[in-house]
Amino acid sequence: GENVEQHPSTLSVQEGDSAVIKCTYSDSASNYFPWYKQELGKRPQLIIDIRSNVGEKKDQRIAVTLNKTAKHFSLHITETQPEDSAVYFCAASDQAGTALIFGKGTTLSVSS
Amino acid sequence: DAGVTQSPTHLIKTRGQQVTLRCSPKSGHDTVSWYQQALGQEPQFIFQYYEEEERQRGNFPDRFSGHQFPNYSSELNVNALLLGDSALYLCASSLLFGGNLAGELFFGEGSRLTVL
Numbered sequence: 001g002e003n004v005e006q007h008p009s010t011l012s013v014q015e016g017d018s019a020v021i022k023c024t025y026s027d028s029a030s031n032y033f034p035w036y037k038q039e040l041g042k043r044p045q046l047i048i049d050i051r052s053n054v055g056e057k058k059d060q061r062i063a064v065t066l067n068k069t070a071k072h073f074s075l076h077i078t079e080t081q082p083e084d085s086a087v088y089f090c091a092a093s094d095q096a097g098t099a100l101i102f103g104k105g106t107t108l109s110v111s112s
Numbered sequence: 113d114a115g116v117t118q119s120p121t122h123l124i125k126t127r128g129q130q131v132t133l134r135c136s137p138k139s140g141h142d143t144v145s146w147y148q149q150a151l152g153q154e155p156q157f158i159f160q161y162y163e164e165e166e167r168q169r170g171n172f173p174d175r176f177s178g179h180q181f182p183n184y185s186s187e188l189n190v191n192a193l194l195l196g197d198s199a200l201y202l203c204a205s206s207l208l209f210g211g212n213l214a215g216e217l218f219f220g221e222g223s224r225l226t227v228l
Contacts, residue, residue, distance in 0.1 A: 031212065032212070034217065036219075042221065043202065043219040043220060043222060044155065044202070044219050045219070046217070049216070089154055089155070093212070093213060094157075097211055097212035097213065098143070098145075098160060098167070098206075098211070098213055099145065099157040099168055099170065100155075100157065100217060101157070102154035102155050102156070103154060104153070104154050
C-alpha cells in the first residue's frame with residue numbers, strides 16, 4: 001500500500017524566512033496530494049492541494065510542487081509569520097483514490 | 113454553512129466498554145470517512161462510507177464498525193475498548209466523482225476518546 005515519508009519532523013525559522021517541507025510517496029497510482037495545517041487541539045485544515053496533472057500550484061504565500069517521476073512533493077511557505085506555527089501534514093491518495101495516507105507531520109515554529 | 117459536526121467532543125470509557133461516535137457531514141457532501149489520530153501522530157484511515165455502504169477500509173480490526181444513514185450522517189462504533197484506542201477520532205466528509213475524491217476532504221473537530 002501507499003507509504004508517505006515527511007521531512008523534517010521539526011523546523012524552526014525566524015519570522016520572514018521561508019520554510020520548506022518535503023514528502024515522498026511510494027504508490028505511482030496516487031493522484032491527489034493535499035497539505036493540512038493542524039493547530040494544537042484543532043482539526044486538520046486544508047491549506048493547499050495539487051493533483052497529478054499539475055506540477056506547481058500557488059496561493060499567496062504558500063506553494064506546492066509535485067515531481068511525479070521522482071514521487072515527491074514539497075510545501076513552500078514564504079514570509080513566515082508567528083501564526084504559521086503549527087503541525088503540517090502532507091498526504092497522498094491511496095490506490096483506490098479516496099482515502100488519504102498521511103506523513104508523520106512537521107512541527108513548524110516561527111519565532112518573531 | 114455548517115461544516116462537519118461531531119459528537120461527543122470528549123468522552124471517557126473503561127477497558128472492555130463500547131463507544132459510539134457520531135458525525136454529520138458538510139452540507140452537500142455524500143461521503144464520510146473516519147480517521148484515528150493518536151496523540152502526537154498522524155491521522156490514520158479507518159473506513160469510508162458512501163451510499164450507506166462501507167466502501168473502503170483501512171488496517172483496523174473488526175472491533176471498529178460503522179454505519180451511514182440516508183441523510184449521509186454516520187456513526188463509528190468501537191467494541192471491547194483497549195487502552196490503545198485512546199485517540200482523537202476525526203470524521204471527514206467529501207464528494208466522490210468517478211470513484212475519486214472530488215475537492216477537499218473536510219475534517220470535523222473530532223471526538224477525543226480516553227480509555228482508562
